[in-house]
């Protein structure tokens with residue numbers, strides 16, 4: 650049975666200035682700073698939450714969107730359970746770059762990585778360049794009919810908590826699926842252990858959440 654303590658790595662990817670750091674700060678610190686400095690390399694924050702009775706520790710890696718840091722990205726997404734792919738709804742270019750992230754992740758990571766598309770800055774609807782319908786259709790086409798697009802605003806605190814909770818639920822579902830497969834396919838131990846390594850579960854009955 651899946652332990653009641655779970656740890657997962659989540660990486661945030663996307664073009665420069667789409668608001669990756671702002672989303673993490675909004676989620677973890679409940680604040681917004683309009684003068685957020687551009688990320689150099691990447692930064693890491695850990696946060697604990699309880700979803701559906703499970704205590705989860707998310708290790709969130711916020712990566713730098715500047716092109717010069719792109720070659721470093723594999724260092725941060727390697728071993729990730731989930732990747733949050735962020736675009737800015739006022740930038741068609743940032744949306745088109747999601748496609749190259751998906752291709753790169755498909756090429757270089759396990760099929761099991763959870764991919765979540767997120768449009769940030771929905772407070773700037775009057776400047777919108779990417780329609781909800783376009784992004785929604787794209788997400789379902791690329792990531793399957795169950796993919797739910799999130800349009801959020803780190804500035805106005807719209808949808809950010811819901812989006813992180815949704816990703817965490819998907820991580821839980823994945824962990825449960827891996828457990829199920831492990832039970833029903835004992836011959837697949839090696840492969841399943843490799844997968845399982847990315848979602849660390851622990852049967853501890855007590856933790857710091």
Ligand SMILES: Nc1nc2c(ncn2[C@@H]2O[C@H](COP(=O)(O)OP(=O)(O)OP(=O)(O)O)[C@@H](O)[C@H]2O)c(=O)[nH]1
Pocket residue numbers: 663664665666667668669670671672682683684685686687688689712713714715769770771772773801802803804805
């Ligand atoms: N209006 C609005 N501005 C936002 C929002 N989120 C971020 N910003 C602004 O967008 C700019 C870039 O935000 P960051 O969080 O630094 O973006 P980033 O994707 O982490 O940027 P890099 O680290 O350079 O890749 C900053 O001026 C933010 O204040 C939002 O939801 N609405």
